[in-house]
Amino acid sequence: MTVESLPVPEETRRRLDFLVASHALTGVGRLNRLVDGSRAESSAEHSWHLTLTAIALAGEYAPEVTLGRVLTMLAIHDLVEVEAGDVPIYDEQARIDIEAEERLAAERLFGRLPAPQGAELLAAWHEFEDASTPDARFARAVDRLQPLLLHWAGDGSVWAARGVTVEQERRLMSAIEQFWPPLGPIATALIDDAHRRGLLADGPMP
């Protein structure tokens, strides 16, 4: 296909091109598995489940946020992985190393859109990355909470395969309370329960 041949306005062509290119996020695999274990969760599925998580929790835990902005940030926050790939949270150095690459990928990807909209979504992406507003901080907390919920609901095999200890998980998940304090007790309850059931190993990080 070639978007250039479509008899629609140039700005619409650019939006359609952005949407087709973005669909490749379905091909980026994450650490989490599907409930049935058949394959890795894709970053597109993770992004969808984040929007659902925000919808389910915002009314009770974050009534002050603007849901449309939160959901927009969650829908676009992983798009850079189309170019840069997903780096698990447990690869802490690799996550630092990839930051510059992700920023360039964001400029290229949102640059496919007409200028005002591309700049607006790039700004929303930076807002999320920098956790610079309440909307972004709630979104960042949700982005940390959702994988924890799935690990807790599963059999702990992701944690076991990475050698994740309860200390490391507590440290990494403390970001949830830092980003959005009302969600902190949920994270603590999930980690404590997973630890009690033996899904998270004792001891400090390896």
Added chain:
Amino acid sequence: MTVESLPVPEETRRRLDFLVASHALTGVGRLNRLVDGSRAESSAEHSWHLTLTAIALAGEYAPEVTLGRVLTMLAIHDLVEVEAGDVPIYDEQARIDIEAEERLAAERLFGRLPAPQGAELLAAWHEFEDASTPDARFARAVDRLQPLLLHWAGDGSVWAARGVTVEQERRLMSAIEQFWPPLGPIATALIDDAHRRGLLADGPMP
């Protein structure tokens, strides 16, 4: 895992239970394939790409809608498939047959949530199904446009495998213009271009 053991408020337990159960939407496959052809797009991925499509098009084509409500409807609209499965749009009789089952599934699924929120999301699901507001009509149009965009961007194999003709596609996609007239010309341009390139066969529906 058992959500009952978590030391969080009962309403939070119900929200977490809803979120874990909903994640099964990642296991529901659709007709569309991923860009690399490796597997079927899941309904969770479709839902994510719909939110992205709404974000990309709302500013230009639907500035009057409330984005948070549109994105909420798109994120939840296919959740009933966790119980009822996905029925392709080309199976027109089966789609009518499944409606009652989907309505029951929606009541059960949203009934997992605390009462006020469950009722609110069930109402949003009905609003989408009934296309009873401008927000819902824009969302419905986006739900039709996104698969058309992917078919157009792909190699036409989904259309070919189903024996879909240009007449049938025009008839089914006329809903886009009916739901949201400004998006009609995009649908027409995609279908005409796919027809011109031989991705859609000539002739009336089989």
